Amino acid sequence: MPETLYDQVAYPSRPFQQTHPSRMALPAALFGLAFAPVATARVLEVGCGEGGNIIPLALSYPKATVVGFDLAETAIAAGRRTVDSLGLDNITLKTLDILEAGADLGQFDYIIVHGVYSWVPEAVREGVMRLIDACLAPDGLAFVSYNALPGCHLRLLVREMVMHHLRGVKGFEARLAATHEFLHLFLANAPDNDPTTVAIKTYCHSMLDRDPRVLFHDELGPVFQPFYLSEFVDEARRWGLDFLAESEGVWWREELFPSARGKAVESLIGSDPVALHQYLDFLTARVFRQSILCRADRAVDRVVDQGRVRGLWVTGSVRWPDTAVDLDSLAPMRFEFATGAAISLDAPVLKRALCAIGRAWPSAIAIADLADEPDVHEGLLQLFCAGHLELAVGPPPFALEPSARPRSSPLARLQLDGGATTVTSLDHATIALEDAPSRRFFELLDGSRTHDDLRDAVIADGHPPEDAPDLVAKQLNGLARLGLLIA
Ligand SMILES: C[S@@+](CC[C@H](N)C(=O)[O-])C[C@H]1O[C@@H](n2cnc3c(N)ncnc32)[C@H](O)[C@@H]1O
Incomplete structure (x- = not known):
């Protein structure tokens, strides 16, 4: 392959939560579509760079099959070094041009094209759509980001x-x-x-x-081509694909519970989802879109039936006053969210549900285990749309209880070894681990040490022996909550 600008200047490679297959699956679940379970899915990333977005997927989901390709040989070589160091056998990284890629790559449940579409020439953009059409499984979902107009x-x-x-x-x-x-x-x-x-x-x-x-x-690159959403969707439709939803959570509010702005648009132009999103882009001078596509022949039902919420998982940081509360009465109770917002609820089923979510956080709870009442499902959906709670199609892929021999993410340990101050969590987030003692402690968690060994290590690191048990417990708990422990 000829040397590209991305070979000359490496593009920083990292995870993007909004591209995660479970993010793509969420609108599918809410809109009544079948989707492939993430844990065993086939995932393709087009223009994957050094694999910073897909190597963590391969690590977190050992039964998934992950393929990534990029035109830049240097980036693929760097990605392969990481894959080899981690000993992953469920991911393949290839040097390949979008223009040469086709159905021989196989069929994929999830296809990710992030940071590519607006920065490549028209023929390559067409190649992106052609490739999605060729490789997307019938129930598959594709994420494509692009610069948006009018912003x-x-x-x-x-x-x-x-x-x-x-x-x-x-x-x-x-x-x-x-x-x-x-x-x-x-x-x-x-x-x-x-x-x-x-x-x-x-x-x-x-x-x-x-x-x-x-x-x-x-x-400053050679191509910078923004699109109106309507233009992007017209192009997708030419390839038998259609707009399902936007991957960023905030847009759900307008899809499911329109704001005053959404209602004003709807009263003018009707409720077609693409038209609604397009006008909202006009009103907010939108600059970037991260759209999820599905095959155009799928029966998308945008009127969310509460039963679909029941099949999901919920998580969120929820706090309430320490004072004794009567969950069985209709007495109002105030709940605060990490967003800073607070609400007052009186219905016992909702109060109980929010307390359970708050106690479990950062772990997720299966909504089916939480409540069967449609009012709870509706309430959780509203709180999700308002950005206070997260909904997901499955539990997060990390351990909250450290095992007898705690093991941290080997990818994060590799990143620290390489001198990085930020690491990738098992939940696809970028986490800062800047202080030296935490970094040293983290490196010890390779699954070979017991809690006693870890206490000895922190004592050897200069901490008083009497502080060691608490310190080890606190560190492990903190790392688990950040999604950095495998076991
Ligand atoms: C802006 S970077 C985005 C990388 C990564 N997806 C991300 O979001 O961090 C664009 C990537 O697309 C790749 N790319 C550009 N043209 C390509 C082509 N024709 N075939 C394959 N990859 C291409 C570049 O090499 C580069 O790694």
Whole structure:
């Protein structure tokens, strides 16, 4: 393969929770579609870079089959080194061009195309849709992210000025330096009393804050093509695919419980979901979309039947006053969520359900084990749509109770060995592990040490022997809650 810009300047590779197959499966579950169980799914990532998003999936779900490919040989070589170090045998990483990829890759339950579609030429974009059509299983789901209009008009405006300034400037360092030079020129000299230049300045600041490698590829690369949602969906439909939902949680509110804004749009243009989302993009000047596609012939039922909520899992940080509460009476009880919001509830079934969720957190509870009342299912759905609780199609893939010989994520240990200060959790999140004692403790958790061994190790690390039992318990508990323990 010829050397690409991504070989010259590596793109930071990390997990994105919004691309996780269980995120894709959630709208399918709510809208009445069958979907493949994540634990045994076949997952493909197109343009996977170094595999930072799919290697963790292969680790967390040993019975899943994971394939990733990318045009950049350097990225694939780095990903393979990680796979080899972890000894994973359920993931394959290949150097491959989207234009050469086809049905011979196999059929997949979940296909992820993140950060690719808006940054490749038209023929490759068409190749993305062709590949999804060729490889998506009949019940499969595909995630495609892209820059969105109308919000990206502002980004395009800034990009065009920067690209003008970069004419003839080559190489990573020189292009970055010239970009910063132009952004500072604009920030220092453009007027502060004009709404257009003020909006541009906000965007200039966000560009200056960006990781230089991301800025180099995402903003200064050869292609930057945003789309209206309606254009993207028209293209997907040409390939026998259709829009199922947006993967980010906040958009569910508009799909299931429209806000005043959603209702105003609906009264003007009707309830077609794509049209509704498109108008909401107009009203919010949306800049980015992460859309989930399914095959167009699937019977999507957007009127959520409470029975579908019953089949899900729920999790959330919920707090209530310490004072004794009567869960059986209709006395109102105040609940607070991690979002900072609070609600008052009086129905005993709902109060009991929220207390159970709060006690179990960060573990998830099967809703079927929690309550059978439709009112509870409706309430949980509303709290999810408001962003206070999370719904999922299954339990999270990490241990909350440390075993007799605790074992942390081997990927996270490998990342720490390599000098990283952030690690990937088993739940697909990026977690900062910055303080040296926590990092040293984490490295000990390779499954070979008992709790006594761990206490000896923290004493050897300089802690008083009497503090060691509490310290070990606290560290293990903290790591478990962050989704970093396998056992
Ligand atoms: C912006 S990066 C995104 C990487 C990763 N998906 C992420 O979100 O972090 C775009 C990736 O697409 C890959 N890519 C671009 N054109 C491609 C093609 N024709 N075939 C395969 N991969 C391609 C690049 O090499 C690069 O790794």
